[in-house]
Amino acid sequence: MRELIELVRFPFMDKMYFMEKVQTDKTLCKCCPDIVTETLRNHVFPGEVQSPRTRPRRASGLREAVVVIGGHESPSISSYTIMMTYSSTPSNASCVPVTTMRADNGHGFAVAVFGISDIILSIGGPSGNVWLYQAGLDSWSELAGMNTARDYHQVAVLQGKAYAIGGRISYSPLHITAGVEVYGRSLNKWAESVPLPQPRYRHATAVLDGSIYVIGGRDAENNPTSTVYRFNPGNSLWYAPSNMPERTSHVATAVLNGSIYVAGLHSKVLCYMPHEDVWACVAITGSGFRCSMTVFGGEIYIYGGNYDNKGISEVLWLNQQDKSLKQVGSMPKGLFGHGCVTILKG
Incomplete structure (x- = not known):
């Protein structure tokens, strides 16, 4: 044994x-x-912050990689490329295309890390298709489709299960759902879970301390919100922590040192500290609308965003000491509405 x-x-x-x-x-x-x-x-388990002592050593064959998925170069030009970089100062040379998305369209999809190097991709739109990209094998496999197709939703992975949260069911007439489905990999099946307290789409999610947080987004009347909901799978209940300081949608989140960081606002980066149930401003400069955000090497990085209806290529590092965002690199092309995750890969 x-x-x-x-x-x-x-x-x-x-x-x-x-x-x-x-x-x-x-x-x-x-x-x-x-x-x-x-x-x-x-x-260090998946989703935890890696200290210099516990970060995977090169000798182990694993190291952190940032994966940038899909998005838009402009409202009329979608990108289906999936790029990867091992660098904290990415460039055209270090951002290498590894595959292309399995997608019916380039908008409204959701991504999350499943394990340490697999990426679950929930396609936006009427198909409800869900794919798994295994970065270690550079291969795709189709998973069971969701019971309710949706776009502009979010997928969060907790305790080995994937949760598809909220989203838009139809554009005209506008139909937003509070529905949540949970996926178990062993059964390859989606099942209904506890719905959100209110319908949401274009929201953000974060996983921290065994809970899922749903932040901001638009309601059933298409109005931006400031609400925060926390789901505890232990008792299957949603809670309502303190709201964000402002109403917003299409923001990005990352988790670091027990706090949730929110970017994509016009003039600031916010931080939510769950233990104090307090919001704080940690940067007095903003990032592009519909940017993406991840943790790499124990630091927060913001990729791309929308400026004047065009994707921007800048990669920004959050300097919390002087509350600023510093450009440290760039992507090969400007993107917004893309996904960005950090995995461990050989």
């Missing part, structure tokens, strides 16, 4: 899944308690 367990890469699991399924398993804890304890104490 022990020899078999030593072959399992527990740090690649979602931390909450590890704690609920592995740490509580009496057989595992009895035969190899040191492995379970050492994993929880010393390893």
Whole structure:
């Protein structure tokens, strides 16, 4: 039994899944308690901030990579390219195309990291198709489609499950849903979950401390909102933390050091601290509308955005000491409405 367990890469699991399924398993804890304890104490799980001590070493064959997915160069020109870079100062040379999207259209899709290097892509539009890109194999596989097709929704991964949250069902007449579906990879099936307190689309999501946060977005009347909802899968309830300081939609989020950062506002970057239930301004300069945001090397980076109906190529680094955004690189082309995630890859 022990020899078999030593072959399992527990740090690649979602931390909450590890704690609920592995740490509580009496057989595992009895035969190899040191492995379970050492994993929880010393390893970095997907979605956690990696310190210099625990960040994957090159010798392990894994390192962080930023993946930029789809988007628009202009309102009439969509991009279906998926690019990858290992650099904190990306350039035309370091941003390498790796594949193209499996998409019916270039808008309204949602992406999230599934595990450590797989990316789940929920296609926007009437098809409801969902794809999984395995970066380690550079291959695509089609997953079960959602029960309710939607666009401008979000996908969040928690405890080994993917949640499709909110979205737009139809454009004319406008129909926005509060519906939430949850996907289990083992069964390859979507099931209805607890709906949002109110319908939302063009919102943002973040996963932190075993909860899913839904931030901003537009309501059923197409008005921007400032609401924040938090979902606890333990008791299947939605809670209402403090609202954002302003109403907005199409913002981007990233999680770092126990806080949620929000970009895509005109003149600032915001930070929500759940333990204090407080919002703060951490940068007094803004980023492009419909930008994307990720954590790389323990720092926050903002990719692209919309300026005057054109995609911008700048990659910005959040300097929290002087509350500014500094350009540190650029993408090969200007993009907005794209996805951006960080994975671990060999």
